[in-house]
Each structure stands twice: as structure tokens, then as C-alpha cells.
Amino acid sequence: MEKIRILIAKPGLDGHDRGAKVVARALRDAGMEVIYTGLRQTPEQIVEAAIQEDVDFIGLSCLSGAHNNLFPRVINLLKEQNAADIKVFGGGVIPQSDIPFLKESGIVEIFGPGTSTEVTVSFIKQLYDERS
Amino acid sequence: MNAAKVDKIVSEVLVGNKRYIARAISMLENESSQAAEIIKGLYPHCGRAHVIGITGPPGAGKSTMVGALVNQFRQSDKKCGIILIDPSSPFTGGAILGDRIRMPEHTTDKGVFIRSMGTRGSLGGLALATRDTVKVLDAAGYDLIIIETVGIGQAETDIVQTADTVVVVSVPGLGDHIQTLKAGVMEIADIFAVNKADTDGASKTVRELKLMIELSNYPAAERPPVIPVSSLKNEGIDKLAGSILELHSQALESGRFEKRRKEQLAIELNEIIRWQLIKRINSKISQHELDVSINELYLHQITPHETAHNILKSLLKGDE
Ligand SMILES: Nc1nc2c(ncn2[C@@H]2O[C@H](COP(=O)(O)OP(=O)(O)OP(=O)(O)O)[C@@H](O)[C@H]2O)c(=O)[nH]1
Numbered sequence: 450m451e452k453i454r455i456l457i458a459k460p461g462l463d464g465h466d467r468g469a470k471v472v473a474r475a476l477r478d479a480g481m482e483v484i485y486t487g488l489r490q491t492p493e494q495i496v497e498a499a500i501q502e503d504v505d506f507i508g509l510s511c512l513s514g515a516h517n518n519l520f521p522r523v524i525n526l527l528k529e530q531n532a533a534d535i536k537v538f539g540g541g542v543i544p545q546s547d548i549p550f551l552k553e554s555g556i557v558e559i560f561g562p563g564t565s566t567e568v569t570v571s572f573i574k575q576l577y578d579e580r581s
Numbered sequence: 582m583n584a585a586k587v588d589k590i591v592s593e594v595l596v597g598n599k600r601y602i603a604r605a606i607s608m609l610e611n612e613s614s615q616a617a618e619i620i621k622g623l624y625p626h627c628g629r630a631h632v633i634g635i636t637g638p639p640g641a642g643k644s645t646m647v648g649a650l651v652n653q654f655r656q657s658d659k660k661c662g663i664i665l666i667d668p669s670s671p672f673t674g675g676a677i678l679g680d681r682i683r684m685p686e687h688t689t690d691k692g693v694f695i696r697s698m699g700t701r702g703s704l705g706g707l708a709l710a711t712r713d714t715v716k717v718l719d720a721a722g723y724d725l726i727i728i729e730t731v732g733i734g735q736a737e738t739d740i741v742q743t744a745d746t747v748v749v750v751s752v753p754g755l756g757d758h759i760q761t762l763k764a765g766v767m768e769i770a771d772i773f774a775v776n777k778a779d780t781d782g783a784s785k786t787v788r789e790l791k792l793m794i795e796l797s798n799y800p801a802a803e804r805p806p807v808i809p810v811s812s813l814k815n816e817g818i819d820k821l822a823g824s825i826l827e828l829h830s831q832a833l834e835s836g837r838f839e840k841r842r843k844e845q846l847a848i849e850l851n852e853i854i855r856w857q858l859i860k861r862i863n864s865k866i867s868q869h870e871l872d873v874s875i876n877e878l879y880l881h882q883i884t885p886h887e888t889a890h891n892i893l894k895s896l897l898k899g900d901e
């Protein structure tokens with residue numbers, strides 16, 4: 450039986466992962482396998498871990514403001530590794546005005562603070578079903 | 582098309598392509614219809630790796646220890662495949678797999694492959710697919726395969742049936758070593774590591790463990806060493822790593838390795854036969870027949886043993 454596998458990662462230098470953990474737990478409770486890699490991961494580490502874990506999705510959480518730099522780097526590294534089938538979504542503190550740029554660079558969705566975890570879960574399930 | 586796909590996966594795994602190694606493992610975990618073909622392609626290339634199991638209670642520092650050991654092994658350029666098992670929720674089937682957090686530095690090392698697995702309902706400390714995942718990593722050329730078990734703290738018998746060398750991790754202050762003995766952990770250790778030796782009470786724990794080993798059934802020559810380490814501060818890890826490798830080369834020479842592998846294979850074979858038999862029976866018996874039999878059992882008209890015997894007899898006949 451197939452299971453949705455998701456890597457939750459925190460690129461950047463900020464040291465808060467409460468939000469990421471809440472999302473991780475919600476995804477687990479929805480029956481998914483969540484690989485949690487911890488704080489301060491480089492885009493290289495995130496992409497390499499995602500490949501070895503054969504995940505369907507990467508969830509990036511960033512509070513430090515470096516998302517416009519870090520998120521597209523993850524997308525580009527995935528492309529370089531022929532792993533663009535792994536879809537990336539984001540969360541954390543991201544200004545509304547940055548969202549169009551991030552989506553254009555390949556992030557499938559941004560879940561801002563206050564997004565209910567149910568929204569995230571059903572978005573992922575739907576995307577997964579569409580793909581397979 | 583499917584056949585070509587299996588061929589491609591097998592050949593890419595054999596040259597160590599991590600993307601395909603990862604995909605092959607997923608197919609095993611998902612019990613894909615191609616899983617048996619993949620294993621068939623890889624099996625002739627298996628048998629070279631040394632499989633190391635790390636087990637012990639929750640929070641003992643197993644993941645930290647795996648990270649530190651891999652550091653040590655990488656210094657002699659041994660390629661390391663790592664399998665990290667965490668429990669799946671019995672209610673939702675979901676899991677949070679968090680062991681990787683303790684070894685971020687190994688993620689981008691070309692000579693290391695790390696895979697996290699949920700137990701997906703399996704109870705013996707490993708996942709059902711762990712044994713076949715070992716085959717994938719073995720065929721892909723990893724010299725050492727290190728497995729971290731779930732760490733429920735009870736007898737995790739699966740690991741003895743999968744690893745060549747089992748390290749049982751203990752920590753100071755856990756106190757209840759009598760309970761450890763009762764749970765049968767005593768019997769599965771090839772080596773005891775007392776982790777967190779940088780904290781108080783480590784030497785007491787070492788003494789207690791040594792005493793318990795003397796009182797247990799190990800032949801004098803096979804008594805597991807007790808090694809204090811601090812995985813966090815990287816102290817004693819060289820000694821532990823050395824002991825793991827040393828024990829393995831002794832086992833290779835003495836024939837213990839071969840004996841143990843053959844015992845493991847007998848168990849594996851037995852499990853696969855049982856599994857396939859049950860699958861076949863389930864596919865051949867109609868629900869109606871089953872209901873009739875169960876009703877007879879309920880009315881005590883026939884024993885469960887007789888019923889099972891009859892079902893098997895008719896099925897085996899049908900196969901001829
Ligand atoms: N003082 C000290 N702390 C350690 C040592 N090794 C690990 N720890 C700490 O113990 C805690 C648990 O470590 P892990 O490596 O996650 O333990 P584990 O056995 O893998 O845990 P589970 O997988 O959850 O069962 C962490 O906070 C580690 O930093 C050590 O040698 N000394």
C-alpha cells in the first residue's frame with residue numbers, strides 16, 4: 450500500500466520550529482509519513498534527504514525572511530537532480546507580496562501563519578491524487 | 582514496459598544511483614507487485630555487507646550513536662547505509678520519522694545513504710520491509726548497513742534475525758537492569774554500549790551489566806563486551822567501532838557468521854512460505870465457505886485444527 454511521504458525542513462538560520470512541528474503532527478494524524486530533519490538545513494541537505502527518503506513532497510518553513518533566496522534554490526537543486534516530480538510547499542512568515550514570485554519559481558503553495566492544518570492536509574491529498 | 586522498468590531499477594541500484602535505491606526501497610515498503618522481481622535482480626549481488634543493529638530504550642541516544650559511529654567508519658572510507666526505524670501510529674498509519682535530526686552532517690556525504698522507515702504495523706522492532714531494504718543497500722555496494730530499531734525497550738527479536746552484530750544501548754540511571762534481563766534484551770546483545778558516559782553513574786551501570794552478563798547463559802568466550810561511550814562528545818566511539826568490526830571478523834573466521842546467517846535464512850524462508858500460503862488460502866476460500874466453517878467451530882462440531890487441516894489438504898490437492 451502506498452503512503453504519502455513528506456519531508457518537513459527548516460532552511461535558514463532562525464531557531465523556531467513550533468509551526469513546522471504542528472504541521473508535521475497534523476500530516477501524521479492524516480496517515481502520512483513525515484520525515485522531520487530539524488533546524489538550519491541547507492538547500493543541499495534538504496534536497497539530498499528528500500531524494501534518499503523518496504518523498505512526494507517537501508514542506509519548507511522559514512521565519513527568517515530568507516525565503517525568496519532559499520525556496521527557489523531548493524526548486525533549482527531538485528531540477529538539477531532530475532527530481533522535479535517532488536513538489537514543494539512553503540509556510541512560515543511570508544509577506545503576501547512575495548507569494549507570486551515564489552509560486553512563479555515553482556513552489557506549489559504557500560500556507561501563511563494561521564492557515565488551518567486541515568487546509569494543508571487536504572491540499573496535499575488532492576495534489577497527490579491528481580499526480581498518481 | 583514493467584519488465585524494462587524493473588531492469589532499469591536493478592541496474593541503477595547496482596551502480597549506486599541514490600534516486601533508484603530510494604525508489605526501490607519504496608516499492609518494497611509498498612509491497613509493489615514488482616518487489617519480488619527487484620529482489621531477484623539484486624540478490625546475486627548481495628552478501629558482502631556487514632549488518633549492524635543498534636537497539637535500546639527510547640532516548641538512550643541510539644541515533645546520536647549511529648551518527649558518531651558513521652563518522653568513525655567514514656574515516657576508513659567504508660560506505661555506510663543507514664536504516665532508521667520509528668513507530669507508525671496504529672490508529673492512522675501515519676508516522677513522524679525524526680532520527681535523521683541527529684546526523685545532519687552525513688546527509689550530503691556521497692558514501693552514506695540514510696533512509697527512515699515507519700513500522701507500518703510490524704511489532705518486532707523493525708518494519709516488514711527492513712530485511713529487503715538491507716538487500717538493496719547491500720547490492721548497491723554499502724560495506725556497512727546500520728539499523729536503528731524502534732526502541733520500545735522490550736525484546737526486539739527482529740534485529741537478531743536481521744543483523745550480524747547487535748549493539749544494545751544502555752544508559753546510566755535507567756536503573757532497572759533486572760527488567761532489561763527479564764525482557765530478553767540480555768540474550769540478543771553481541772556488544773553492550775553504555776551511552777551518556779559523560780553523565781553520572783556510568784561506571785556503576787558498566788559494573789552492573791558485567792555482573793549480569795556473568796550470571797547469564799553466555800559461554801565464557803562469547804560474553805559481550807561492555808563499552809562506555811559518549812556519543813554526544815565522541816568519546817569511546819572509536820573503541821565501540823573497533824569492537825564491532827573485530828567481532829565480525831572473528832565471527833567470519835570461527836564460522837559463527839555463517840551459522841547465524843543460515844539460521845536467519847531459515848527463519849526468513851519460513852516466514853515467506855507462511856505469508857504466501859496465507860495469501861493463497863485467502864484468495865481461494867470464499868467468504869461463504871469460511872462462514873460455514875466458522876459456524877461449525879462455533880457450534881463445536883469440529884475443532885479448529887481439523888478445519889485447518891481440511892482446508893490445507895484441499896488446497897494442496899488443487900495445486901497438483
Ligand atoms: N549527555 C549525553 N547526551 C546524549 C548522548 N547521546 C545522546 N544524547 C542525548 O540524548 C537525547 C536522545 O538522543 P537520540 O539519539 O535521539 O536517542 P534515541 O535513542 O535515538 O531516541 P529514540 O529514537 O527517540 O528512541 C538527545 O537529547 C541527545 O542529545 C551522550 O552521549 N551524552
Ligand SMILES: [Mg+2]
Binds near residue numbers: 644680729
Ligand atoms: Mg532515534
